Amino acid sequence: MYLVLFFIFGGLCVAGALNLLLQRHPINSALSLIVVMSSLAVLYLLLGAEFLAAAQVIVYAGAIMVLFTFVIMLLNAGKEERTHGSKAAYIVGFPGAAALFALLAFIFLQNSGHLGQVRLGEYLVTTGDLSRVLFKNLLLPFEVTSVLILIAILGAVALARKEH
Amino acid sequence: MVPVSYYLILSAILFSIGLGAFLVKRNIITIFMSIELMLNAVNLSFVAFAHQWHQVSGQIFVFFVMVVAAAEAAVGLAIIIAIFRTRNTLNVDQVDLMKL
Numbered sequence: 001m002y003l004v005l006f007f008i009f010g011g012l013c014v015a016g017a018l019n020l021l022l023q024r025h026p027i028n029s030a031l032s033l034i035v036v037m038s039s040l041a042v043l044y045l046l047l048g049a050e051f052l053a054a055a056q057v058i059v060y061a062g063a064i065m066v067l068f069t070f071v072i073m074l075l076n077a078g079k080e081e082r083t084h085g086s087k088a089a090y091i092v093g094f095p096g097a098a099a100l101f102a103l104l105a106f107i108f109l110q111n112s113g114h115l116g117q118v119r120l121g122e123y124l125v126t127t128g129d130l131s132r133v134l135f136k137n138l139l140l141p142f143e144v145t146s147v148l149i150l151i152a153i154l155g156a157v158a159l160a161r162k163e164h
Numbered sequence: 165m166v167p168v169s170y171y172l173i174l175s176a177i178l179f180s181i182g183l184g185a186f187l188v189k190r191n192i193i194t195i196f197m198s199i200e201l202m203l204n205a206v207n208l209s210f211v212a213f214a215h216q217w218h219q220v221s222g223q224i225f226v227f228f229v230m231v232v233a234a235a236e237a238a239v240g241l242a243i244i245i246a247i248f249r250t251r252n253t254l255n256v257d258q259v260d261l262m263k264l
Binding site: 006014018020033037043044049071072075097098104105111112115116117118119125129141145148149151153156 | 165166167168169170171172173174176177178179180181182183184185186187188189190191193194196197198200201204207208211212214215216218220221223224226227228230231232233234235236237238239241242243244245246248249254255
């Protein structure tokens with residue numbers, strides 16, 4: 001049952017990512033990225049990370065992708081055209097990515113004996129566990145990220161503003 | 165029951181697709197989206213390792229990656245809007261000069 005769930009949502013992830021790669025219109029790529037992120041949220045839930053699953057749906061599939069689709073519609077982005085530079089990228093890009101995947105898969109399969117098994121409900125991190133670590137041991141990094149977010153908002157407003 | 169290595173291989177697949185899309189795509193918004201895909205792939209491996217070692221720190225790391233990715237998306241899309249306003253194109257091959 002667990003294996004079936006993993007393969008359904010893992011397959012959805014890979015299909016969405018391939019669709020992102022193959023589609024030529026940015027809006028189709030953005031919608032397939034939403035599929036990838038939503039199915040990743042289910043995989044997080046299967047791994048016992050319930051807070052991260054919720055945050056994945058709200059922050060990634062919600063906020064960030066809405067921002068992306070908003071910008072695509074704002075700039076009226078059309079189909080991408082093939083140019084001279086993209087031929088070299090085809091020649092170098094796909095074998096390079098395939099080589100990286102082959103290397104990583106080889107390492108993971110070779111060491112799969114040392115890695116354990118995932119059982120459903122064996123290890124569950126609740127929001128309480130996560131927040132205890134976050135607000136006790138890592139309070140300073142947490143506060144620093146809030147400053148980072150503030151600077152990012154100011155930077156976004158300053159960059160996107162119309163110059164007179 | 166699923167081996168942890170399956171999750172890591174899925175993460176490697178997503179990362180490689182993101183890397184390929186990053187190199188092949190010519191639209192600046194799609195390139196930015198493939199960066200997000202690579203970040204998500206790494207997040208998946210973080211959560212898988214957090215489950216493997218029964219440590220919360222892996223999930224904390226994913227939380228910080230999400231925060232930084234949100235900030236990055238806001239600033240990056242603002243830069244894309246600024247580029248489109250000055251050059252009227254989203255093709256990265258035509259954005260090869262620092263100054264107009």
